Amino acid sequence: MTPSSLIKLVISTVGKDRPGLVARMCEAISNANGNIDDSTMTRLGGQFSMIYIVHFESPDHIELFKTAIRQIEEEGLFHVDIRPLSPDEEPDLPETTTRSKSRKYLLSVGGYDRTGITYAFSKALAAFDINITDVHAHRINGEDGIVYMLAIEMDVPLNVDEAEMKADLETLGKELNLDVRLRSMDAIIL
Amino acid sequence: MTVLKILKYPHPILRIPCPEVLVFDEVLQGLVADMVETMYHGTGAVGLAAPQVGQSVRVFVMDTNAYTTRDNLKIMVNPKIISASRNKTMREGCLSFPDYLANVKRSKRITVEAFDALGVLHSYELKHLEAVCVQHEIDHLDGVLMMDRIESLKTDWLRRQNTQEEAVDSQD
Known part of the structure; x- marks a missing residue:
């Protein structure tokens, strides 16, 4: 598997805060062999928001993930927005030099x-x-x-x-x- | 003795560096007595600085046993840190910032000199919670608040959630 063949998604979710939201989301990602590259999660005024950047190995895995997400949305746990991350949106690598810009x-x-x-x-x-x-x-x-x-x-x-x-x-x-x-x-x- | 009102951010007095006490009279002793009464009056705090009760003078009271045995009262007027050890990160709360906790680097051990309310100079060698408390209260006397001490917004600035989180010493 070369890095270029990986497919990255930006996944944004928000839903009423309750125990188990992170576990449900990570279960869906893990069951589709997704790997979380970066994420931030926080509680805002009784809502819990999560943003993940996840890479998947194939379109089939993404379909598997989306199916799981549809089920989560039908349960009314949280709303999920998914979009692919194009190569030109790849984040800069962390600064490896002491000479910062x-x-x-x-x-x-x-x-x-x-x-x-x-x-x-x-x-x-x-x-x-x-x-x-x-x-x-x-x-x-x-x-x-x-x-x-x-x-x-x-x-x-x-x-x-x-x-x-x-x-x-x-x-x-x-x-x-x-x-x-x-x-x-x-x-x-x- | 009177229980005083505790001022909260953004009251401007919390940002003013306090001048030194020049006269050790009954006015000062009355203020100190009221501050001790206020600290013990269910605030849940182990220290209280004069600007937090609206008085811009270099005075604070502390008792790290404030909500147990109340047997470790220290009154510090015109305090000066004489020496300080290496830092440790502590999680702190503040009566004037009740919605937040902050991870702040503080010296683990300090030597501080301060007058009592009668004008007698004392020297204290303090460690752990007492050392942190002195540094937090001296910050108040300099108009410095917790948010001015954090090093990372993501890791050091914490909003208290529904369940009341206690400020505890942590994270060496």
């Missing part, structure tokens, strides 16, 4: 909830061509109302001026009356 930062934003917080900050980051790699955002109970906590992990291109980026984000925080912290998360390569 970007620096990792964590932006944390918190304050009383209002519409447009994530939009405002994601737009500001996009203006610097910053690539968001992970986001955690939640509404929590605060001192005098609902607080929105937004944490963004991101890859910042080397040509972005840190002081300028920090100033722009802090200005945005002041405009929206939000607590804004930006700090480097770069690992030291020894």
